[in-house]
Amino acid sequence: MSEQLKVPTMAQCMAEGRQPEILFWVGAAGSYDDRAKKITKAFVKILNKANVDFAVLGTEESSTGDVAKRAGNEFLFQMQAVTNIEVLNAYEIKRIVTACPHSYNTLKNEYPELGGNYQVQHHTEFINELIKSGRLTIEGSNQLSGKRITFHDPCYLGRANDVYEAPRNLLRSLGVDLVEMKRSRNSALCCGAGGAQMFKEPEKGDKDINVLRTEDAMETNPNIIATGCPYCNTMMTDGVKAKEKEDSVQVMDIAELIANSQNL
Amino acid sequence: MNYLPNILFAIALIAGLGFFARNVKKLIRNIKLGQDVDVSDNKSQRWKNMAMIALGQSKMVKRPIAGFLHVIVYVGFIIINIELLEIVIDGLFGTWRIFSYYQELYGVLIGTFEILAVLVLISVIVFWIRRNIIKIQRFWKSEMTSWPKNDANYILYFEMVLMTLFLVMNATDIHFQLMNSGNVVSQYIAPWFSGLSEPTIHTIERAAWWLHILGILVFLNYLYYSKHLHILLAFPNTYYGKVKPKGQLNNLESVTKEVKMMMDPNVDPFAAPPEGADAEMPAKFGASDVQDLSWVQLLNAYTCTECGRCTSECPANLTGKKLSPRKIMMDTRDRLEEVGKNIDANNGKFKEDGKQLLGDYITAEELWACTTCNACVEACPVSIDPLSIIIDMRRYLVMEQSAAPVELNNMMTNIENNGAPWPYNQMDRLNWKDE
Numbered sequence: 283m284s285e286q287l288k289v290p291t292m293a294q295c296m297a298e299g300r301q302p303e304i305l306f307w308v309g310a311a312g313s314y315d316d317r318a319k320k321i322t323k324a325f326v327k328i329l330n331k332a333n334v335d336f337a338v339l340g341t342e343e344s345s346t347g348d349v350a351k352r353a354g355n356e357f358l359f360q361m362q363a364v365t366n367i368e369v370l371n372a373y374e375i376k377r378i379v380t381a382c383p384h385s386y387n388t389l390k391n392e393y394p395e396l397g398g399n400y401q402v403q404h405h406t407e408f409i410n411e412l413i414k415s416g417r418l419t420i421e422g423s424n425q426l427s428g429k430r431i432t433f434h435d436p437c438y439l440g441r442a443n444d445v446y447e448a449p450r451n452l453l454r455s456l457g458v459d460l461v462e463m464k465r466s467r468n469s470a471l472c473c474g475a476g477g478a479q480m481f482k483e484p485e486k487g488d489k490d491i492n493v494l495r496t497e498d499a500m501e502t503n504p505n506i507i508a509t510g511c512p513y514c515n516t517m518m519t520d521g522v523k524a525k526e527k528e529d530s531v532q533v534m535d536i537a538e539l540i541a542n543s544q545n546l
Numbered sequence: 547m548n549y550l551p552n553i554l555f556a557i558a559l560i561a562g563l564g565f566f567a568r569n570v571k572k573l574i575r576n577i578k579l580g581q582d583v584d585v586s587d588n589k590s591q592r593w594k595n596m597a598m599i600a601l602g603q604s605k606m607v608k609r610p611i612a613g614f615l616h617v618i619v620y621v622g623f624i625i626i627n628i629e630l631l632e633i634v635i636d637g638l639f640g641t642w643r644i645f646s647y648y649q650e651l652y653g654v655l656i657g658t659f660e661i662l663a664v665l666v667l668i669s670v671i672v673f674w675i676r677r678n679i680i681k682i683q684r685f686w687k688s689e690m691t692s693w694p695k696n697d698a699n700y701i702l703y704f705e706m707v708l709m710t711l712f713l714v715m716n717a718t719d720i721h722f723q724l725m726n727s728g729n730v731v732s733q734y735i736a737p738w739f740s741g742l743s744e745p746t747i748h749t750i751e752r753a754a755w756w757l758h759i760l761g762i763l764v765f766l767n768y769l770y771y772s773k774h775l776h777i778l779l780a781f782p783n784t785y786y787g788k789v790k791p792k793g794q795l796n797n798l799e800s801v802t803k804e805v806k807m808m809m810d811p812n813v814d815p816f817a818a819p820p821e822g823a824d825a826e827m828p829a830k831f832g833a834s835d836v837q838d839l840s841w842v843q844l845l846n847a848y849t850c851t852e853c854g855r856c857t858s859e860c861p862a863n864l865t866g867k868k869l870s871p872r873k874i875m876m877d878t879r880d881r882l883e884e885v886g887k888n889i890d891a892n893n894g895k896f897k898e899d900g901k902q903l904l905g906d907y908i909t910a911e912e913l914w915a916c917t918t919c920n921a922c923v924e925a926c927p928v929s930i931d932p933l934s935i936i937i938d939m940r941r942y943l944v945m946e947q948s949a950a951p952v953e954l955n956n957m958m959t960n961i962e963n964n965g966a967p968w969p970y971n972q973m974d975r976l977n978w979k980d981e
């Protein structure tokens with residue numbers, strides 16, 4: 283690693299008596315899952331590069347409760363939500379950015395009724411904003427030029443919240459050859475992880491959903507499958523392995539593609 | 547004087563409409579068995595949705611072939627029914643084509659009806675071929691056997707017969723043919739009958755006229771027993787459909803109360819509940835039967851026309867799992883019908899029948915196969931939300947029965963203990979920074 287990541291916590295900010303511009307909600311996957319941690323770090327590199335004044339909750343962050351809610355445990359969800367809202371409100375958080383569409387959806391749509399009102403953005407939306415305001419410049423890179431990339435829409439970003447363009451804009455700005463799968467945007471097929479499926483074995487069937495979705499992606503003959511969700515990333519990575527294509531096809535988060543191509 | 551036809555017509559009309567009104571009342575009563583839900587928000591958005599999705603068919607045309615044919619049948623249905631007004635007046639008062647007084651306008655109208663009738667006939671035949679000859683997959687899933695399969699075909703036969711009768715009725719109306727205005731299609735059918743005597747032709751005309759109107763009255767009353775109810779319910783259903791982002795699930799208010807109480811340090815956990823407080827407590831969390839669902843969810847069930855677009859987009863169904871969002875809706879409707887019949891048979895009171903939606907109709911295996919991806923919700927051309935029913939039933943399984951799959955129980959225990967779905971220490975949450 284070229285240099286140490288700067289990752290202030292809200293507790294530190296408070297001790298220094300300052301309020302950061304945004305809170306970066308890391309999420310459980312981004313905090314603990316080895317693959318997803320790389321996405322987290324890539325996004326932090328981008329934040330550092332653009333000199334964004336941000337902070338994380340660190341050890342004060344807890345599961346949003348999204349997965350518990352979708353598994354049917356409304357009690358556990360609301361316990362998590364109310365606890366998190368207490369912490370967020372105590373720090374007077376106004377803006378939250380997250381690299382996890384599940385956290386994004388829950389924080390944005392399901393917390394307000396319980397007393398948590400924040401402006402919530404997905405990291406691809408926020409990076410777009412950084413570029414637009416001139417705080418971050420992206421140069422087309424040799425590393426990616428001419429690479430075929432297909433984008434897998436995470437359900438909780440796309441259908442759930444109608445965010446389709448933000449990730450695609452970023453891919454275009456990298457100067458890559460963006461190819462769409464036959465099922466994309468609002469008709470995109472799920473990776474198979476949502477609704478708590480990530481944490482259980484699938485029901486009996488004739489195929490795994492992530493394999494079917496990987497086949498969709500393979501039809502575009504991609505060098506890279508890009509996505510914007512840690513769960514999708516896991517599922518597609520497993521799908522590529524199941525197809526024994528891990529040597530020729532990479533599964534990458536958009537934050538990683540940006541960080542790598544800009545040599546961050 | 548012969549008033550017999552007029553009297554018979556009036557009787558048929560009253561019987562047809564009366565029986566229909568009775569069924570509509572039953573329909574409304576059954577839908578109201580659902581829990582109350584506030585849908586007074588976003589009025590302008592709701593009207594817009596109804597105008598776009600139901601009236602404007604905006605979601606039907608996402609699949610161009612079926613969508614285009616459906617628009618023809620839909621437009622044909624609405625426009626040709628203008629003719630019904632004339633038929634009713636003629637029938638009641640023994641007049642002949644009362645509107646033909648304005649001959650030129652009449653010619654344009656009937657001409658339009660005739661062309662539409664032919665287009666509807668062709669579309670319906672193509673529908674029949676798609677369903678029975680080409681056997682498009684979504685029409686042949688496991689829930690599409692017996693009644694649902696026959697129902698779909700009966701509707702198509704009904705429409706074929708009604709359109710044919712309309713054209714024959716015009717072709718054998720000698721006076722109308724002599725007028726030679728508006729008979730754009732029927733003038734080519736009329737020669738088929740030219741070998742027959744005038745009284746015979748007249749008899750055929752009368753028979754076609756009567757069968758056409760009686761057929762319409764029968765069809766009207768067939769609706770309640772059929773998936774074809776969507777022609778009426780698509781309108782309220784798109785109005786009351788979800789206006790929030792698709793990803794947003796409702797927060798159970800009953801749970802919010804409990805959670806707020808648990809988190810409030812001033813609440814005495816051992817205090818006796820105030821008088822009458824029990825009445826406010828919900829009988830249960832989540833849904834195990836149709837009465838636990840909201841009335842909008844029950845309206846959804848009656849609106850479903852079993853087209854199967856939801857199921858054909860469902861990732862679980864596409865990979866061979868048992869879950870089919872269409873089946874969720876059909877099961878909900880079938881159980882609701884069963885409950886309604888039970889109430890009818892027991893003087894307006896539901897008598898416990900030892901059955902419920904969960905288990906007897908929808909299995910836990912189906913419910914646990916859902917990825918909550920919203921593909922079914924997106925695909926539905928009339929704003930049905932099968933996902934909300936799946937979630938409500940999961941809530942019952944988890945909160946009332948603790949019947950989650952064991953891996954999910956582990957996941958939930960992890961969240962309770964260390965704030966993450968995996969068994970990692972909360973204090974290690976920021977370790978990634980230095981790795």
